[in-house]
Amino acid sequence: MNKSQTFPFHASFRVFLCLLGLVVLCHSDSFFQKLEVKDLKNPPKGCVDKDGKQHNFGSEWERDCMACSCTSEGLSCISKMPNANTVDISEDCELVVDKDSCSAKVVMKSDKTKACNPV
Template identity: 60%
Template sequence: MNTLRVMVCLLGLVALSHCDCSFEELVLKDLKNPPTACVDKEGEMHAFGSEWVKDCLECSCTQNGMSCCSMIPDLSAMDVSEDCELVVNTNACSSKFVLKADKTKECPIVI
């Protein structure tokens, strides 16, 4: 019985930890002057090997390019009641389903 509880908890964590990631490959424009860093969407440079968090995106830069993953779990594909809505908290980098009629109550998620 304890094994079943552990498995259910682990399945819940897998479902809730799904997030969106992207990778932007470094472009080599001049063979004599290769890039020495990654440049984010705001134009800020990040050295190879660096990691940073900005706007709930966890990013890293390598000589291959820049990868970023959202820290906000993607719950949009979850099976929930029509009485529920997804609420995203960008300050805490989190999301949850709440009842439309009472936003203080979370909705049950079906796995």
């Protein structure tokens, strides 16, 4: 099989992987974006985040309540915010998230000024 015969499969597979990555990003508290090497003679010097900013290998940073790092394998980000799936909460309580301060607290549903102890 020559290169022109394999191109449609590779292009379709890449589109599939990109779409799969978007689904994971939209429905997850963490994600990993594998480093893509397009030119072996000029390999990347780091990772590029969603805003197009370059980050050197070995670097770590926080943005939008996510702790991110860049390795030679790729870009990895993990949410610093708990969610209802990660915190055991009684039915009288609810999790209140403050994305501005990247914090969360469990409060009484009936009085949001009172703290509520998770189960």
